[in-house]
Amino acid sequence: MCVSNAELSDSESTLEPKLRLVHQNGLDFEVPSRSMFDGSPSRRAFLKAAVAAGGAAALSACLDRAPADPVPSGTAEFDTLPDRQHAWNDVCATDEHGNVEVPYHHVLLYLDVSGSGPPTKTERATVERAFHVLDRAYERTHEGLIWSVGYSPRYFKRFDESLPAEIDLPEPRALSPFETPEFDRQDALVHLAADRADVVLEAEQALLGERDEANGVAVETDLSGVFSVADRRTGFVGAGLPAKHQSDLNGIPDGNPVPEQSPLFMGFKAGFAKNQATEDYVTIADGPFAGGTTKHVANLRQRLRDWYDEEDQYHRIMKLFSPGHAEQGLVEGIGENLGDDSGIDTMLDRIRDDAEAFGHVGHAQKAARANRDADGNVKLLRRHFESADDDVAALHFPSLQRGISDFEAVREAMNGTDLTEIPTIRQRVNNGILEYIFVKHRGNFLVPPRRLRALPTPTGDAPMPNE
Numbered sequence: 001m002c003v004s005n006a007e008l009s010d011s012e013s014t015l016e017p018k019l020r021l022v023h024q025n026g027l028d029f030e031v032p033s034r035s036m037f038d039g040s041p042s043r044r045a046f047l048k049a050a051v052a053a054g055g056a057a058a059l060s061a062c063l064d065r066a067p068a069d070p071v072p073s074g075t076a077e078f079d080t081l082p083d084r085q086h087a088w089n090d091v092c093a094t095d096e097h098g099n100v101e102v103p104y105h106h107v108l109l110y111l112d113v114s115g116s117g118p119p120t121k122t123e124r125a126t127v128e129r130a131f132h133v134l135d136r137a138y139e140r141t142h143e144g145l146i147w148s149v150g151y152s153p154r155y156f157k158r159f160d161e162s163l164p165a166e167i168d169l170p171e172p173r174a175l176s177p178f179e180t181p182e183f184d185r186q187d188a189l190v191h192l193a194a195d196r197a198d199v200v201l202e203a204e205q206a207l208l209g210e211r212d213e214a215n216g217v218a219v220e221t222d223l224s225g226v227f228s229v230a231d232r233r234t235g236f237v238g239a240g241l242p243a244k245h246q247s248d249l250n251g252i253p254d255g256n257p258v259p260e261q262s263p264l265f266m267g268f269k270a271g272f273a274k275n276q277a278t279e280d281y282v283t284i285a286d287g288p289f290a291g292g293t294t295k296h297v298a299n300l301r302q303r304l305r306d307w308y309d310e311e312d313q314y315h316r317i318m319k320l321f322s323p324g325h326a327e328q329g330l331v332e333g334i335g336e337n338l339g340d341d342s343g344i345d346t347m348l349d350r351i352r353d354d355a356e357a358f359g360h361v362g363h364a365q366k367a368a369r370a371n372r373d374a375d376g377n378v379k380l381l382r383r384h385f386e387s388a389d390d391d392v393a394a395l396h397f398p399s400l401q402r403g404i405s406d407f408e409a410v411r412e413a414m415n416g417t418d419l420t421e422i423p424t425i426r427q428r429v430n431n432g433i434l435e436y437i438f439v440k441h442r443g444n445f446l447v448p449p450r451r452l453r454a455l456p457t458p459t460g461d462a463p464m465p466n467e
């Protein structure tokens, strides 16, 4: 959804004020508002639209509706912040089963370093000072702001030296025989995430030098002299948001089929704690980038007409989880009853039998085959969220792992090409959810430890401003 303007108007039919969103194409609609932090789907719908629109007008629309609650402040005691930029789990909300819920609102800023060649020490100092503004301004929690910055293989090519051999960071490539993605080779990716839309927007503008203060902290330094914005993508996740936006989006059929409580467009929960790698597991253990991780970010378009119009819940469960899940009735509704474990591990050995007997294999069932190490540990930490950029239903799929090869292996397993020798399984039909998702972008990034987050060299040097 693109929103060129957003304003409040009073409802005549209810005591609640209503939001009026005015689209670029001149159409408008109203969404009833509740208190700023009631977390209601309609409230978050408005904020999601504002994040997608970006810019000063969107921010001021959010700020006009700013809650009485202040945004918790950050710290100038930078050493108290974790060295792992990807240490998000402890500062995210969790559900009643202990599953981590990433914040509601997200902005992905793809940045290019303005000059050619290696960045200077002065540029590094500028970048670190700009990042310090965010550290000072916002508590590093979902109620404040959680964020990270990563660097691409192309960024590291600016230097004469190479990354250490143990850093597994290839250029992005097509990971299935049936995809033709654009490759994200921008120098850096800043990922901003917060429960409050006004926070992600304000943080973005502070970084880009478009405002003088952020949550009461002066923006003394910003990134604008060092980086330019090559691309900006937005998203949202959480119960209610996909349902609220379904009627406006290409890729979602008429009839509002997305369940109200689903955090994702496809109608189910994902990211159960026991099916996720730990942050420890995805952390690079040795070398100059110890404490860092690698991040693959895919962007997938979703076309869910047949998903909702031709499949029933039984077959959706079969395709997303496994035939065993459908047969045994393991998934109720959006899958809340699964607790902290999808239960997929008991379904792996039977995948070929399932293909023969049911004519289907499950998405999680296929992917999990490559997502365990020899000791049974899960390899990938998925932190995906939905997108309505350009009025298209899509998924931003950031995945953290020690090395990009781990991601590539899981994606290959998810392709299920090995299963197509069974007559009922075609490359994109009866093969998990491949019929409904289309990869548009892929990018690989190294997320260095915090001490190296400002324009690191491949050998792990990034002097702080006070050095």
Ligand code: HEM
Residues within 6 Å of the ligand: 264, 266, 268, 269, 270, 271, 272, 275, 298, 300, 302, 320, 321, 342, 344, 363, 364, 365, 367, 368, 369, 371, 372, 378, 380, 395, 397, 410, 411, 414, 437
């Ligand atoms: C619209 C797209 C997608 C949806 C709706 C989706 C949904 C799900 C769901 C519901 C599960 C089972 C619950 C869980 O363990 O989280 C799952 C598992 C998983 N998915 Fe996806 N997924 C999508 C795309 C992808 C992509 C692109 C990948 C890339 C490799 C992927 C990798 C995985 C992995 C690794 C698992 C865990 C399997 C295990 O237990 O090891 N998914 N997904």
